[in-house]
Amino acid sequence: MADGSNGLTIIKRKKVVAGGGHHGGAWKVAYADFVTAMMAFFMLMWLLNATTEQQRKGIADYFSPTIPINRVSGGGDGAFGGDNIFTDETLAQSGTGIAQPTLGSEPIRSDRRTGDDATAAQVAALRDIEAVLLGRGGESMISEEALRHVVTRLTDEGLIIELFDLPDASLFFGDTTQPTSVTGEIAGVMAEVFGIVSNDIHIEGHLSAKSVLHANYPVWEISTGRAEQMRLLLEGAGLNPLRITQIAGGGDREPATQNATEPRNNRLKVILLREDE
Template sequence: MSAGSNAPTIIKRKKVIAGGGHHGGAWKVAYADFVTAMMAFFMLMWLLNATTEQQRKGIADYFSPTIPINRVSGGGSGAFGGDNIFTEETLAQSGTGVSQPTLGMNPVQSEEEAAAEAAQVAALRDIEAMLMGQGGESMLSDQALRHIITRLTDEGLVIEIYDLPDVTLFVDDTVVPNPVTAEIAAIMARLFAAVRNDVAIEGHLRAKSLLEVDNPVWELSTGRAAQMRLMLQSGGLDPMRIVRQSGAGDREPVVRDATAPRNNRIEVILLRSDI
């Protein structure tokens, strides 16, 4: 270019960047999410290893979405509220009206009836506790306690006295009681004197081979029930309180093996007063 030219002079400057420069903080967020996910994963693995099946089900139920729905339409203005003819204050016939079902309780009853019902159940439980030594020493020997289980039903307090493989209630296939049976009967008669409930007695037997010609299960089960009645009366129980005596033969086994000695038993039922 000549010295006298009027063309502009262009100066090109090259920008030099040292290092990689700043690319923003998005990678930090992604890394934090990754660490959080890994922590949650390891916590999940630890929980699966450290909890029981029941606890895991409880945790799963906690996170399961639930929607409250009434099985029977209500009578109120709210979405889920209000009373209807099926509530426990009225008929409770649908099975949804009773909030907490109670053993033998009538869903429609006055406060006085409910109090009397509760008192009766409490009295039966007291008899059960004294017989079995719950919370204290039993009136029965340890050997006698091995033959007894109890349960409270709508009918009353059922005291089940049964054979053990090494000790039977009666001598062979007779109605002659062994000493342990007499001991149990005497103690029951004493305990029953504390209440006024009626008493029912049922005899049961184990099944035997069909090849046995002489198998008088009905007579024997009825005879053993009668023997228990006589022993209770000898112990001081009012005969008028015994309202039922029956023998079920071998028709009502309590274990799957109908021939098991466990099915040889006497059931003495302290009946509820409303039965």
Template sequence: MSTGSNAPIIIKRKKVIAGGGHHGGAWKVAYADFVTAMMAFFMLMWLLNATTEQQRKGLADYFSPTIPINRVSGGGAGAFGGDNIFTEETLAQSGTGVSQPSDGSDPLRSESDAAGDAAAAQVAALRDIEAVLMGQGGESMLSDQALRHIITRLTDEGLVIEIFDLPEVTLFVEDTAIPNPVTAEIATIMARLFAAVRNGVAIEGHLSAKSLLRVDNPVWELSTNRAAQMRLMLQSGGLDPMRITRQTGAGDRESAVRDATAPRNNRIEVILLRSDI
């Protein structure tokens, strides 16, 4: 007797997973951008922590273009108004003659241009002094310890070099005008750098306020004496005494920070004056 007709029928179902297989590589690009951004962020944090204020200022100045490509807009389709920078020298040789009669002077140069060039030259000279002092283009002439006491800024008056106390190291012996070695080092280097220009020099002494009122508060005399001591050190370093145009003591009246009693307010400001004002 045959049993083939009684055999069970087995049905096998294949499970199909929708959406399987390759999904593309967009997520890899997004992840790489994320990793790059995080690396850039941590590098920025490291630079902010590892550099001084002067070095950060040098980096900012490096990425700030200050040299114009062309002073005025040209009327032609090409660069320099459709002409070239040697027009006056080449037109006569090409047979077209000069653009206009010349008496030996530059007809395109006005008095305002000359004044602007002089002002720009002054600013450039002051920036060069600042760069060498702070070591923005390389190694500074000052030691790292001395650089911690200095900050510079360029103002309408000139290059202000601010030399200030640190909580652990002061410029002068407490309540005296006797300079500490770091102050003498800074003064010597400044005198050497100032010899490269002929600008006048102004010196201002400043002090921090006392937390307690004193009947005999010698802030005026002490700030003036410290300014005078800085003048003497600059002259000993080789600065011409005739270039000193102003020496003042401001007492505790002009604080550099909000807290008038902070040591940061004990400072000497040496200003390399602009000669074009």
């Protein structure tokens, strides 16, 4: 065919497909997230089963601390200049510090302020007592063996320190009002720590329920007698007797657990009261 003729020109186009053998892997990410979540769930279940009430409270406090963890910040310049994070003026140059109460110092009184400031001061002072007693941010003043018997909680009434029997260890000998050595140890530490503040104190004794075979079990006398023994222990350890304004025995009428016969219901409640505004 001569040049310049009207012949048909055919153009072939190749279709290029990118990512040949790859078919996506988003499901792997989702599966990894699922496995991680399940691992965290089973670890939580194991911790709930393998720890005591006090240990669980300590774990919870670790993840939501109310005071700085370390007494002294890191060395160096700037934000890590080595300042004491417990000073009132500075928290490593980046915030307001908190003063750690010092045993033997002048008692903290909330009546130096009024209104909301006084309430905040009371709460802060009671939290400081709780932190020192349980050793948050450092070692506890109470031995590990004795600390198993102690739980604390801050309420509208004040700081409640609850001491309770364990299945393998009691605060008193048998069904008597004679305290064991661990009760004396805890009382000694509380008397020392309570010197930080000037709040009044209430003491309550409670007992676990007995079967009908113990119909004549003197629950009122024993619960009140145990509260009285705690009063004597605190005063013997140096606590001002005038600060204890009430002792009471609750018998077996206020169980702490659903099963009223459990040893956990044999307990003392030492309440560091909030001061009246």
